[in-house]
Amino acid sequence: MEKTVKLDPKKSSVRYVPTRIAICKECGGKGVIYMDGVPLKCTSCNGSGRVKVTCQVISTVSAFVPGKDDAEGDLTV
Ligand SMILES: [Zn+2]
Numbered sequence: 001m002e003k004t005v006k007l008d009p010k011k012s013s014v015r016y017v018p019t020r021i022a023i024c025k026e027c028g029g030k031g032v033i034y035m036d037g038v039p040l041k042c043t044s045c046n047g048s049g050r051v052k053v054t055c056q057v058i059s060t061v062s063a064f065v066p067g068k069d070d071a072e073g074d075l076t077v
Contacts, residue, residue: 015057024051 023029024045031049032039041047064070 011062012058012060015059017055017057019052019054021050022053024049 024031024042026044027033027042027049029049031042031045031047033042034040042049045051
């Protein structure tokens with residue numbers, strides 16, 4: 001079953017963060033991972049030692065309900 005997210009364009013905004021280059025965490029930027037002393041090409045960065053990071057932030061605005069939403073405790077006002 002396909003999961004769909006319905007967003008109200010009036011209440012939601014999607015922000016794209018530009019792609020940036022980061023050091024591969026899997027291999028620490030070396031491009032190789034040692035398995036029992038055998039060097040293997042890192043599959044996360046394909047041996048380059050670097051990865052591209054892309055993210056997308058969705059902000060949703062909805063009405064605050066006094067007495068209900070302020071009792072949740074995770075809001076700091
Ligand atoms: Zn890597």
